[in-house]
Amino acid sequence: MTKNILKIEDLNVAYGGIKAVKGASLEVNEGELVTLIGANGAGKTTTLKAITGTLPQCKVSGHISYLGQPLKGQSSFNLVEQKLAMVPEGRGVFTRMSILENLLMGAYTSNDKAQIEADIEHWFTVFPRLKERSAQMAGTLSGGEQQMLAMARALMSHPKLLLLDEPSMGLSPIMVEKIFEVIRNVSAQGITILLVEQNAKLALQAAHRGYVMESGLITMNGLAKDMLDDPRVKAAYLGEG
Ligand SMILES: Nc1ncnc2c1ncn2[C@@H]1O[C@H](COP(=O)(O)OP(=O)(O)O)[C@@H](O)[C@H]1O
Numbered sequence: 001m002t003k004n005i006l007k008i009e010d011l012n013v014a015y016g017g018i019k020a021v022k023g024a025s026l027e028v029n030e031g032e033l034v035t036l037i038g039a040n041g042a043g044k045t046t047t048l049k050a051i052t053g054t055l056p057q058c059k060v061s062g063h064i065s066y067l068g069q070p071l072k073g074q075s076s077f078n079l080v081e082q083k084l085a086m087v088p089e090g091r092g093v094f095t096r097m098s099i100l101e102n103l104l105m106g107a108y109t110s111n112d113k114a115q116i117e118a119d120i121e122h123w124f125t126v127f128p129r130l131k132e133r134s135a136q137m138a139g140t141l142s143g144g145e146q147q148m149l150a151m152a153r154a155l156m157s158h159p160k161l162l163l164l165d166e167p168s169m170g171l172s173p174i175m176v177e178k179i180f181e182v183i184r185n186v187s188a189q190g191i192t193i194l195l196v197e198q199n200a201k202l203a204l205q206a207a208h209r210g211y212v213m214e215s216g217l218i219t220m221n222g223l224a225k226d227m228l229d230d231p232r233v234k235a236a237y238l239g240e241g
């Protein structure tokens with residue numbers, strides 16, 4: 001039996017008079033890497049913010065359940081306790097703290113020192129660039145390294161669902177490849193991921209399933225490998241055909 005981790009039904013979000021999300025539904029099952037692709041302004045970030053309950057000024061309707069429980073207006077502290085982790089657009093690492101200190105912040109709900117140390121060692125094997133630089137201030141890292149740190153910090157909380165908002169944004173092609181390598185690796189470890197991306201090709205190549213969002217609507221969804229062959233996806237998002 002596949003276990004439903006996240007289920008969004010008929011989500012609507014309006015910023016004042018502007019409808020950003022218009023009846024979107026999507027779900028993520030345990031162990032899946034699901035990608036939500038779409039152009040700039042489609043409503044992807046708004047959808048993620050609806051999940052984390054960080055849309056204070058907005059009209060939000062619809063139903064979101066996480067681990068079978070309705071999610072509504074949770075504080076971010078509760079989200080960490082519930083093992084829901086988000087790496088926002090633009091990363092948001094603590095720039096005046098070292099890499100190691102950032103990782104410890106990711107584990108702030110735990111008192112188990114041995115476990116925390118083991119987790120840091122584990123994630124250092126996935127993110128070797130961070131290990132080499134563990135005493136360095138996060139603010140001195142490159143954009144790609146900061147993205148890796150933001151992901152590693154989120155993973156320190158043992159998330160049951162990891163939300164990634166455009167991890168490849170603004171990175172060099174080589175760094176983009178590296179970030180996707182890491183995302184595949186994390187997914188292969190069984191961690192459930194919802195990946196928002198504008199880089200549709202790499203996202204669909206990494207994901208099990210995908211959704212396309214256009215102007216606040218989910219217009220396509222399916223197995224990622226089928227979507228890569230879909231003429232509409234090819235024309236609109238892959239620059240082919
Ligand atoms: N804080 C905000 N106030 C008003 N409109 C917003 C705000 N944030 C996003 N929007 C609008 O909502 C729509 C969806 O934005 P967003 O969810 O950020 O899209 P995406 O992440 O797909 O680029 C866009 O038209 C955007 O201009």
Ligand SMILES: [Mg+2]
Binds near residue numbers: 044045046165166
């Ligand atoms: Mg966005």
